[in-house]
Amino acid sequence: MAKIEACLFDLDGVIVDTAKYHYLAWKRLANNLGFDFTIENNELLKGVSRVRSLEILLEIGNYTATEEEKLKMAADKNEWYVEYISKLKEDEILPGVREFLLELKANGIKIALGSASKNSMLILNNLGLTKYFDAIIDGNKVSKAKPDPEVFILGAEELGISPENCVVFEDAKAGIEAAKAANMKAIGVGDKTILGLADKVVKDLSNANIDIIKF
Numbered sequence: 001m002a003k004i005e006a007c008l009f010d011l012d013g014v015i016v017d018t019a020k021y022h023y024l025a026w027k028r029l030a031n032n033l034g035f036d037f038t039i040e041n042n043e044l045l046k047g048v049s050r051v052r053s054l055e056i057l058l059e060i061g062n063y064t065a066t067e068e069e070k071l072k073m074a075a076d077k078n079e080w081y082v083e084y085i086s087k088l089k090e091d092e093i094l095p096g097v098r099e100f101l102l103e104l105k106a107n108g109i110k111i112a113l114g115s116a117s118k119n120s121m122l123i124l125n126n127l128g129l130t131k132y133f134d135a136i137i138d139g140n141k142v143s144k145a146k147p148d149p150e151v152f153i154l155g156a157e158e159l160g161i162s163p164e165n166c167v168v169f170e171d172a173k174a175g176i177e178a179a180k181a182a183n184m185k186a187i188g189v190g191d192k193t194i195l196g197l198a199d200k201v202v203k204d205l206s207n208a209n210i211d212i213i214k215f
């Protein structure tokens, strides 16, 4: 079995729960357009790109918009979202994450981010986590969304590690599919019934240590 030399982390749902801020901003947009947007609806947007998220939201509200209007809606939503995440503090790092990153570093394991978000630098900087990452691949660098493996392939390339020596940590089904399509190991973070395709599933990273990346 190939030895793991690098860990690639999704951001929202694995390192920090930014989904609640995405929700508040999308809900504000929906309400401005005259329809409701529930926390259940928000589940559909996890791990999904901003543009695709807007399309899903408009489908939910049965709302038709021109391309120009959609651009303005996405920009407004992002402005409100950025207001929230500008206030992110280190105490919002999900349990066990910083300790796990430190342990990986101490064991010479390379670390990369593999996120769909275009706001990842602001988030990592506010959480004080940027220094742990050897490569950051996010929505600004990729053209294809998960389950396409592009984000993780680019991460492995930037780290100089071959995919079979990489493991991905993901909370979204599409992210697990992307990891498998990249020929990497995948650890699901969250619900076993949703992330069943992963090699392992953990509820969260609160008890994660170096043993978790031994397969």
Ligand code: B16
Residues within 6 Å of the ligand: 010, 011, 012, 013, 019, 022, 045, 046, 047, 048, 049, 050, 053, 078, 114, 115, 116, 117, 118, 119, 120, 139
């Ligand atoms: P932004 P991840 C994803 O982050 C979020 O889960 C998803 O809800 C969001 O639409 C997407 O980032 C794009 O984010 O609007 O900030 O560019 O899970 O891939 O880290």
Ligand code: MG
Residues within 6 Å of the ligand: 010, 011, 012, 013, 014, 046, 047, 170, 171, 172
């Ligand atoms: Mg995620």
